[in-house]
Amino acid sequence: MKRSYLYLAAVLSALFLLAPSSILAAGKTLRVAIIAPSARNDLAFTQSIVDGIKAIQKERPIELAITDGTFVVEDAAAAIRDYAKKGFDLVIAHGSQYGGSLKEIAPDFPNTAFAWGTSADTFGLSNVSSYEAASDEGGYVMGVMAAAMSKKGGVGVVGPVEVGAAKLYVDGFVKGAKAQNPKIRAKVNYIGSFSDVALAAEAARALMASGADVLTGTSQMVVGAIGAARAKRVPWFATQANQTELAPEIVVASQVYKWEVVLKKILADLDKGIKGGRKYQINLANGGIVIEFNDGYKLAPKVKELGLKTIAGIKDGSIKTGNK
Template sequence: MKRMKFLSKFIMGLLMFVSVFTFFGCGKKAEESSSEAIKIALILPSTIDDMAWSQAMYEGAKAVQEKLGEDKVELKFSERLGNPIEAGVALREYASEDYDIVIAHGAQYESVISEVAADFPEVSFAYGGYGVKADNVFGYDVDAHEGSFLLGMLAGLKTKTNIIGIVGPVAAGESIKYNSGFIQGVKYVNPEADVRIAYTGSFGDTVAAGEIARTHVNAGADILTGTSQQSVGAIKVVSQYDGIYWFGNNIDQTVLAPNSILACELYIFEGLISQFVEKRAAGVKGGEGFHMTLENKMLDLTFNDELKDIFTGEELEKINVAMDEIKTGSRKVEAIVK
């Protein structure tokens, strides 16, 4: 009997131990599952160090990773995928590897995003446009005309020759919006200024951009601006001339020509990507679009501290007033001037 009682107590104790072990084991698994890193992938048309469009997106993603923690955000990227067909292959690979958010950084990816997103409904996709209407696709657009209006004001106030040159990539998308806002800003403060635009027909042709910049300077332009990764070539040419200045965009490009770049419009993609992460965490995989604006702090201006004294206090105050008006909606800047 004693032996039977001993065995009975032993079995009961063993069952209790197993129950406790199972309970804590399951709790640990749930904790590990809830703390899994969100996986983000970037499809970039150029490189993460292009000093323009792609670098701005990459730095935004890195900022999100640093803010949330590297253990919470896994980040991968693919560069030099300006060709939508090649980008489509990478999109499918990332989706097949169970990435949560895949961002194709540009408007040129619209058709391939539409195709791939339909095959991977659990993955959130994002791209620079609004044409794709799907529950797992986020669209985004940079209202570059808002910040460029302010740069245009600065250019109109500081030009001495009244000739200003724009080095454009292609007459479409974010680039044409930037040009539009810049021209409006120039004309607002200096109606007599002559703003001249020439396009290379490419986003990455730095040689052609440099040639156009030189043509502008030789024609009398003393202030230039331009967009996309090709602008690096134009900035290099501008830096060869004394008294010729450049207004940049996408990121702070001052390091490229510290004696020539006066100010830059910043595209702050950290705020945009944070929106994607928050929406997905709330169970929203897509179906929404986002505008990057001055008001929501996804756009901003930065000045070259070494050259900021070129502007008077009165001129800078005009910029601050105009910025506040744009933020509140009391000043309307047209995205495209016909």
């Protein structure tokens, strides 16, 4: 009798050791934490990652903790360390400004997986993954349509700081606009802040006064710029999240980040025991970036068709946006 129990224990142990970790992970509730600079429902950068993980929550059990509004990097660093100490399986530092902190913290917690973005740098650490958005692709599509819509031959961009995904988007937009109309005046105003709503509004007004009759912008401060554009009924191209509800009468289309595309890959790797060292990207081809048109905006069919053709061209590689 005792011997049969021993055999059974041995067989079970062997099965446990040999079973793929994905099988073991199935059904396990993963503990995921997000640390992000602005509000979780900012209709921009932070909301995009929160929406991404919530989409995955429909498919697998995830215990989600969010610390948002950590525009002070030191606060974010404290939160990152705190979640790692609490034994979270995956800690997502959603902000390129958190890289320095993560580089210091991650080696102290080798059993915790960290992901951060937008960036392509894993610091050579085996428990840090990075993710980024090919925001230039959506920017390019928007730029093509904006140039086609402009009657005065001028388009404007309200940018935050010339780094990361914001720079990619802005550069893509300008490149797209120039590709559509080489004579277009594409003016870019980096206001030097991700959060100064009042300054963003004034930057939009300055751009409009200088002859830009189609606008775009990126980061959480654009709510101010959208308000200024709305007052003058100037069309707006949105990015990071669908911003139609901020100004349904002027938002033409939104580049929406579907971070769930990379989050699924990160979690799948985590199931296999891979905690980091990998780089991920969302783009139009893998469905991580989607252009959502505002049905309430009367967009000329020719312009929409142009946009759709450009999307197809980027997907099949016939159009280069500068990121690859």
